[in-house]
Amino acid sequence: MRILILVPHQNRISGNWVTASRFQIGLEKHGHQVALHDTSLPPNGSLKRQLRDFDPDICILLHAYRTGKPWLEEAKKDLPCLVVLTGTDVNQGLDDPQQSSVIRSILDHSAYVLLQNSLILGDLRLKHPELTSNLRLLPPGITLGQAPYDIRTRHKLPQEQTLFLCPAGLRPVKGVLPLLKMFDQVAVENSNVHLAFCGPVLDEGYGREVLAAIEARPWASYLGTIPTEAMASAMRGTDVILNNSHTEGLANSLLEAATLGIPILAHRIPGNAAIVKPDINGLMYDNETEFGQYARQLLRREKRQQLSRPDPCRYHPDKETAELISLLQRALDGPSRERAPESQTPGRDRSQDSEADREAGSIRRA
Secondary structure, three states, X not given: OXXXXXXXXXXXXXXXXXXXXXXXXXXXXXXXXXXXXXXXXXXXXXXXXXXXXXXXXXXXXEOOOOOHHHHHXXXXXXXXXXXXXXXXXXXXXXXXHHXXXXXXXXXXXXXXXXXXXXXXXXXXXXXXXXXXXXXXEOOOOXXXXXXXXXXXXXXXXXXXXXXXXXXXXXXXXXXXXXXXXXXXXXXXXXXXXXXXXXXXXXXXXXXXXXXXXHHOOOOEXXXXXXXXXXXXXXXXXXXXXXXXXXXXXXXXXXXXXXXXXXXXXEEOOHHHHOOOOEOOOEEEEOOHHHHHHHHHHOOOHHHHHHHOOOOOOOOOHHHHHHHXXXXXXXXHHOOOOOOOOHHHOOOOOHHHOOHHHHHHHHHHHO
16 A cells, blocks of 8 residues: 555654654555655645655545645545544544534545544544544554663753653643642652653743743753653653643553553543553542642652553554554445444444454443
């Protein structure tokens, strides 16, 4: 197959680009020809040129709105596509008057609509059954980079202190400023702790606020961006991985932490709950009080050791690639979309469902 993957125009260390690159590597290992193309808003004609030059058999769209809008304006109507919904699409875009019509249109045009978070998939089927007849779960994968990165030495961080790391682009949805404020009391009570942030500045105004707030706190640091290939090594040098996002689809940083066995402390949202298993590989909080309580627990080495459970097989990229190839091939073979969701189709034969779909169903029933 000749497969074109569309990604929003953004920093290439972003989650969308990490996912797209992983898709490309997996598909090319199986002999498929793959090209990546970033799309701009408003559309500028570059997608039309890429489609002409590469002449794909099928396309994968990451982000229903930011790649879907250029697709609807510039792609050939008979070219099949799969769309991967992001957390932003589901949690914000469907309720946004500007984005909703585009997202609904691209979902209707797509052979399959993919989500990598079974909890969000279940919620979407309940809230928007009219949109999800072609919805499928794509099991998430993660590829650990091999580049060395001694995070404490490189950034002159104290070797003896407990290091909390929050990998996140600096923009409001990631909750970086509230995280700093929640950590204030923890740091006041405990001098043997350090909080670090890494990730690109994606919102300049918000970024300036964050950097000023970090500068005012001697126990906090901004490390800039860490290359994707070095993130695994950087995480191995930390004690706890943090996520305080308001919404997430599925954070690559948490997938890496779970794979490596680095304890996680995360805001309780569906995007995080699909990865964090409380008292197994991390802890989840609903409010500032719980955050402080759990952060103090994680200052104890025994608690961190209890939650350090590497799981290298759970998110193996080969599983993700195999399911993706299956869906691409089925989309090329012809229409296979059930026009009503499972819950509204009594007696539907599930023998043709993928393993990932059956897993999502079992999670919803649990």
